[in-house]
Amino acid sequence: MITGTPKPIEEILEMIEPYDNIIVAGCFGCVTVCRVGGDKEVQVLSSTLRLAREASGRKIEIKEICLERQCDPEYLEPMRPYVEDYQAVLSIACGAGIQFMAEKFMKTPLLPGINTGFLGVTERQGEWAERCQGCGDCVLHLTGGICPVTRCAKSIFHGPCGGSVNGTCEVAKDIKCGWQLIIDRLKSLDQMENYGKLKPYKGWDASRDGGPRRILREDMI
Amino acid sequence: MKSASNLERVLTAGHFAVTGECGPPRGADPEKVLKKAALVKGNVDVCNVTDNQTSVVRMSSLAGCMLVKQSGIEPLLQMVVRDRNRIALQSDLLGAAALGVHNLLCLSGDHQKFGDDPKAKNVFDIDSIQLIHLVKTMRDEGIFPSGEKLDGVPRFYIGCAVNPFADPFEIRVPRLKLKVDAGADFVQTQCIYNMDKFKLYMEGARKQGLHERVKILAGVTPLKSAGMAKFMNRMVAGIDIPDEVIKRVADEPKEKQAAKGIEICIEQIQELKEMEGIAGVHVMAIEWEEKLNEIVGGAGLLPRPVVEQ
Numbered sequence: 128m129i130t131g132t133p134k135p136i137e138e139i140l141e142m143i144e145p146y147d148n149i150i151v152a153g154c155f156g157c158v159t160v161c162r163v164g165g166d167k168e169v170q171v172l173s174s175t176l177r178l179a180r181e182a183s184g185r186k187i188e189i190k191e192i193c194l195e196r197q198c199d200p201e202y203l204e205p206m207r208p209y210v211e212d213y214q215a216v217l218s219i220a221c222g223a224g225i226q227f228m229a230e231k232f233m234k235t236p237l238l239p240g241i242n243t244g245f246l247g248v249t250e251r252q253g254e255w256a257e258r259c260q261g262c263g264d265c266v267l268h269l270t271g272g273i274c275p276v277t278r279c280a281k282s283i284f285h286g287p288c289g290g291s292v293n294g295t296c297e298v299a300k301d302i303k304c305g306w307q308l309i310i311d312r313l314k315s316l317d318q319m320e321n322y323g324k325l326k327p328y329k330g331w332d333a334s335r336d337g338g339p340r341r342i343l344r345e346d347m348i
Numbered sequence: 349m350k351s352a353s354n355l356e357r358v359l360t361a362g363h364f365a366v367t368g369e370c371g372p373p374r375g376a377d378p379e380k381v382l383k384k385a386a387l388v389k390g391n392v393d394v395c396n397v398t399d400n401q402t403s404v405v406r407m408s409s410l411a412g413c414m415l416v417k418q419s420g421i422e423p424l425l426q427m428v429v430r431d432r433n434r435i436a437l438q439s440d441l442l443g444a445a446a447l448g449v450h451n452l453l454c455l456s457g458d459h460q461k462f463g464d465d466p467k468a469k470n471v472f473d474i475d476s477i478q479l480i481h482l483v484k485t486m487r488d489e490g491i492f493p494s495g496e497k498l499d500g501v502p503r504f505y506i507g508c509a510v511n512p513f514a515d516p517f518e519i520r521v522p523r524l525k526l527k528v529d530a531g532a533d534f535v536q537t538q539c540i541y542n543m544d545k546f547k548l549y550m551e552g553a554r555k556q557g558l559h560e561r562v563k564i565l566a567g568v569t570p571l572k573s574a575g576m577a578k579f580m581n582r583m584v585a586g587i588d589i590p591d592e593v594i595k596r597v598a599d600e601p602k603e604k605q606a607a608k609g610i611e612i613c614i615e616q617i618q619e620l621k622e623m624e625g626i627a628g629v630h631v632m633a634i635e636w637e638e639k640l641n642e643i644v645g646g647a648g649l650l651p652r653p654v655v656e657q
Contacts, residue, residue: 280459281430283475285526287519288456289511289538290585297585298461310519323522325481325530328434328474328493 128157129221130244130255131164133172139217140179142238146187146214150206151176151240152228153193154220161255163241164219166193172219172240197224203231210235263333263340269321271312276329278305284326350487350533353450353505354422355394357655358628359534359563364621365628366649367424367536367565368640369396370416372407378415381407385419387637391644392421393652394451396536396630399426403463410440413449424507425449428457433473434482438492441483445502452504453536454479477530480508484531506531511538512549514586521552524562534563536630541589543619550625559625566620569632570643571609574598610643617647 143149151173158164173189180187190213195202197220210216210232218225219240229237245257260277267274276282280298286306290297294307313319331337349356358365368388373380388395397412413423425444432440441452456476460468474482483506485493490501508527512520524535540546546566553559571577571589574597581589593612600608613631620626629647633640644650 280461281456281470281472281475283456283472285475285477285523287514287516289509289514290459291515292585293515298459304515307516310516322519323526325477325526328478328482331473 128160128247128249129223130161130247130257131158131221131241132244133163133168133219133241134239136175136179139172139176139238139240143176143180143187143215143217147185148188148190148213149238150190150192150210150213150216152197152206152216152218152220154195154197154218154224155193156196156198156220156224158220158224158241159193161249164221168219169193172217194220197221198227200227200231203228207232260334262329262331263337264330266326269324269326270309271316271318271321273305273309273312275305275309278303278308280305284329351450351503351505352657353394354655355424355451356505356533357657358393358653361653361655363628363653363655364649365563365565366392366644366652367394367396367628367630368392368637369398369630369632369634370412370637371398371401371634372409372412374404374406376407381412381415382419384637385416385421388416388640389419389421390652391640391650392631393628394422394424396424396426396453399428399455399457400431400463401426401458403430403458403460403465403468405464410444410447410449413444414447417448422451423449424451424453426453426455427479428455429472429474429476429479430457430460430470433471434493437474437479437482438486441486441502441504442500445504446500450503450505451507452483453507453509454483454532455509476508477526480506480527480530480532488531505533507534507536508532509536509538511586512540512546513538513542513588517545517549520549521556521558524553524558525556528558528562532562534565534627536565537567538586539567539569539632540616540620541587541593543616544590545588547623550623554625559627563627564625565628565630566623566626567630567632568613568616568620569634570613570636570639571597571605572636573602573605573609610639610646613643614646617643617649621647 151169153164153169169191173191215236217238217240222243225237225239246259247255247257250256262276279286280296287304291304294304296302296304370384395416397409399409400406409426413425416423454476460470482493483504490498510524577589577594580587597605597608617629
């Protein structure tokens with residue numbers, strides 16, 4: 128899923144300072160699962176903002192909504208009749224959702240209520256961790272199912288570097304060395320022959336370096 | 349000869365090589381490099397010039413190489429893949445070769461987290477092993493990795509670094525083999541203090557015949573004090589200083605600890621000289637270049653041989 132973290136309330140209050148009425152828009156997709164931008168968070172955030180503004184002597188009117196997904200046009204369209212009745216939309220969906228809404232409603236300022244994080248997993252309740260950078264050219268079949276691009280702090284293809292100590296990355300004690308994990312997995316899969324092969328230079332053009340990416344499925348259009 | 353490198357000539361002639369290093373200053377003052385170079389001169393076959401080590405911004409390695417060369421010492425350009433993509437790497441390699449740099453060390457580079465600019469974006473377009481391959485392709489095939497023909501081929505003596513003390517230990521020799529397969533001509537190791545572990549590493553390397561395919565230069569760094577030893581052990585990933593080595597330094601009174609550090613370093617070099625598969629030493633007297641002559645001379649490695657081109 129796409130993960131995120133709430134922006135500090137002070138930053139949000141500064142963003143909404145010019146406005147007297149706004150929409151706070153959540154999303155029932157990834158951000159609901161990682162508890163940062165769903166229905167419940169819309170309610171809590173809206174109440175907090177109302178109280179803060181009331182305390183500051185300048186009330187704000189907030190319409191609370193949560194869309195099925197902010198990254199699909201059909202769920203955004205129903206907002207069209209009323210969106211211009213409000214001075215701004217504070218979205219707590221991921222960056223993709225916020226931008227898509229901005230594209231659809233040209234005259235309404237869109238404000239981000241969360242910092243979008245990474246493509247990750249729920250390691251345990253309340254803890255999420257990155258697993259994929261969407262680099263566009265997957266090599267997991269060669270690396271024991273563990274991604275060197277994401278799990279190695281240097282994204283190297285022939286690791287581990289000299290900074291691997293007892294399974295830990297030199298960057299921080301709570302980061303596992305991605306290449307130690309790869310080697311452990313390759314060993315348990317009896318695939319260590321994969322380690323000894325020189326790998327070609329990665330084509331980053333399939334990643335963000337090729338410019339904003341697009342997937343076109345002719346069979347679906 | 350693959351290159352015009354003095355290091356290659358010294359090693360090919362069968363001499364036990366000595367390399368040293370100069371860390372460029374945190375500023376634009378050339379005198380700082382020239383002063384260090386004067387202390388290094390005559391004591392080494394080539395002198396490494398580091399590339400923003402520990403991710404701290406310093407004068408560029410290539411500029412440092414030029415100043416070292418100006419001092420009459422053959423420079424060795426260290427190049428990390430942290431800060432440059434493949435376009436900049438190739439371009440800088442061509443520039444270095446054009447300016448008469450014949451030796452290269454291909455490195456990943458310490459993560460930027462350790463420097464003054466932890467919020468910098470790192471590059472790592474290719475890794476250090478792929479950089480070895482890139483340079484070899486340019487030198488031996490006369491083409492860029494993209495396939496385009498070179499107009500003037502850079503003839504580097506290609507080196508890499510290895511850390512026999514990082515984890516997992518079992519992967520260290522296979523990783524050296526990857527570097528040799530990619531095209532490394534020589535290797536400089538991380539500072540060795542744990543001789544028993546290094547012997548095990550060399551045993552593994554010899555078993556695969558790697559010592560016959562690549563020149564292995566063993567890295568040493570004299571300890572200035574017991575405090576420095578403890579600090580390095582604690583703070584520097586992949587540094588392994590056994591307690592008995594620290595104890596030998598710590599047992600001396602403070603004013604004699606440096607002399608003991610040098611004595612230990614000389615002993616190490618002499619032991620390494622006798623080790624099968626070791627072709628030379630890389631003496632990293634970090635910010636202590638004035639002791640290089642005493643160390644190299646004390647190990648019986650002076651004067652340095654002159655091998656004609």
